[in-house]
Amino acid sequence: MSSINYSNSNTNPSIILNKFFKLLLISGFIFYIIYILLFFNPYYNISTFFTKSSPKGPELATSSFSPTNISDIVFSIAGSTTTWWERTSYIESWWKPNITRGYVFFEKNPQEITPWPKYYPQFRISENTSKYKDYDKHLFRQAIRVTRLILETFNVENEGVRWYILADDDTIFFVNNLVDVLGKYDHNKYFYIGMNSECHASNYYHSFEMAFGGAGFALSYPLAKALVKNLDVCLKRYPNLYGSDHILQSCVADLGVSITQEKGFHQIDLHNDISGLLSAHPQSPLLSLHHLHEVDPIFPSLNRSESLNHLVKAAKIDESRLLQQTICYHKPKNWTFSISWGYSVHVYESILLPSILRKPLQTFTPWSKSAKPFFVFDTRFPSKNPCEAPHVFFFDSVERGDYVVMSYGRSKARGLPTCTAGGNHSADSMSKIYVLTPRRKHDLIGGKRECCDVVNIKQGMDATEIKLRDCLENEILPP
Known part of the structure; x- marks a missing residue:
């Protein structure tokens, strides 16, 4: 039996051990340099270096379960x-x-x-x-x-x-x-x-x-x-x-x-005509309505039960847009249109800013007058000024095609003269407003209001067409 030759430099244990320690020192130095560079980099979070590829990271915390139904x-x-x-x-x-x-x-x-x-x-x-x-x-x-x-x-x-x-x-x-x-x-x-x-x-x-x-x-x-x-x-x-x-x-x-x-829940601790509130709904999906037997029918030409069924008819077409307010302008006539989808359209013979129109017209009275202010939100008092009083139209019918077409009919004659400050352009002859809506659902949650354009005013037919669309980036109203 031959003995092992320890004189061979490639197999000598002490030499192998020395090489191992040198390699370990070099590797440790490299990792130390990487650590220093990352640690003192103000634009890099070192914790993400070790967790970013983990399937249990915080970015999946809210997406690990199925959508609510x-x-x-x-x-x-x-x-x-x-x-x-x-x-x-x-x-x-x-x-x-x-x-x-x-x-x-x-x-x-x-x-x-x-x-x-x-x-x-x-x-x-x-x-x-x-x-x-x-x-x-x-x-x-x-x-x-x-x-x-x-x-x-x-x-x-x-x-x-x-x-x-x-x-x-x-x-x-x-x-x-x-x-x-x-x-x-x-x-x-x-x-x-x-x-x-x-x-x-x-x-x-x-x-x-x-x-x-x-x-x-x-x-x-x-x-x-x-x-x-x-x-x-x-x-x-x-x-x-x-x-x-x-x-x-x-x-x-x-x-x-x-x-x-969540502003879409509505106690309706109000009395009389709540059309002013419903025509300027908060920017939130409509979730509930209560006390409808305590207020006037929400559509003036229908009774309470018929009014509810009429609103539900619009909800079945597109619940996400129901009562959502959209505002657009027709500059040639200085008209302002405020649309409460599936419920009403208000037409003003002047240019009114969105910050004003989002405040409900106070057509209603409080549940109790024992504490002031009466309401927990801003309101506008109805005005007899022809530049501030709207022509009011209510949801009439709906048709589906390439667009959802909502028809709104005039409630009654406004009974005021024309707004001269807006250019003396009367809207008295207008009897119908058609609102064209994309068939896709509007993602209101976490988003913003839709915008719209007045695309056609039919003089002989006394009708106006308005088309809803996504607002442009950085779009300000009125244009």
């Missing part, structure tokens, strides 16, 4: 057997049998109709609340019952739920818009989404941090679960609060959660 939402509707049959037209306008999920809760069995119609939500009888008799003198029995609806709904619907919507039986929802808006939020976190009242007194006497139940509000699943676990404790904490929505808001606050406001 209608099956992820459960509605909990507070009903009453004394008013339900007067309000069925409200629920019929938006409820989608076999698509929408949820229940209407009654204080007792509604025995007037058997069997229960399939095109209504399933009904349930609210649980007995007699255990609260010790402080019943403080809490209204109805408030206890309605507050507990989130618990009763959670107990029967908690699989595959992202959002719970609580509302009254006279609340009208625009479900497609609701899905789009809730899809902005991470349903795995605590969210309490709704809106205040339009009337200052209502907020003053209840809470400016409260989502009003008539308008409806949304609770994310984790928040609903936490509320259910602590609800009886919470009811005992607040025996002197008036309404269920105020009690729930207080319970939510105890969990460390504040309201997230």
Whole structure:
């Protein structure tokens, strides 16, 4: 057997070990230089160097789950057997049998109709609340019952739920818009989404941090679960609060959660003619309307039920644009057009700025005059000045072709002289306005208003055509 020759420089262990340490030192020096260059570079975040290729990085935090759809939402509707049959037209306008999920809760069995119609939500009888008799003198029995609806709904619907919507039986929802808006939020976190009242007194006497139940509000699943676990404790904490929505808001606050406001929820704590409000809707998708039985019919030529169905007709064409305000100008005549899509068009015989037109005309009165200012938003007083008073047109009919063509007809004669300051161009003869809309959906969420052009004024036919379009980059109105 021959012995190993350690004199060979290529196989001598000490030489190999020395080469290894030299290589290690050189590699360490190179990595050190790279680290110094990155660390002291003010334009480079070193943390992204190590995480940027990771599939679990923060850029995927909100895109790791599927988009929200209608099956992820459960509605909990507070009903009453004394008013339900007067309000069925409200629920019929938006409820989608076999698509929408949820229940209407009654204080007792509604025995007037058997069997229960399939095109209504399933009904349930609210649980007995007699255990609260010790402080019943403080809490209204109805408030206890309605507050507990989130618990009763959670107990029967908690699989595959992202959002719970609580509302009254006279609340009208625009479900497609609701899905789009809730899809902005991470349903795995605590969210309490709704809106205040339009009337200052209502907020003053209840809470400016409260989502009003008539308008409806949304609770994310984790928040609903936490509320259910602590609800009886919470009811005992607040025996002197008036309404269920105020009690729930207080319970939510105890969990460390504040309201997230969405302006598309509408309590409608108003009276009389709300056309001024609907003609200058906030730049937000329309989500709900409440108290329509307390105001004038929203279309003056129709009754309340017909008016609701007429508005829904426009919503079925394009819910994303419903009531969204678009403003454009016809400079040759110095006319201004303010369009509330699917509802109304106001024509002014002068150039009025968008900052003015976005303020609703105060055609309505407050729910209560016990606190001032009356409203929580800016308004304009109706004027008899012919340069400030609009010619008013309401949604009449709709046709589909290459464009969606909305027809608006004059409500009534304005009854004022022509605006001389605008060039003495009367719009009295105009009887029809046609608004041409692209068939694609308008992405209002996170975006801005659409723009429009007056493309044709037909003198002999007393009609005007307006075409909606995307606003140009850096476009300012009026041009």
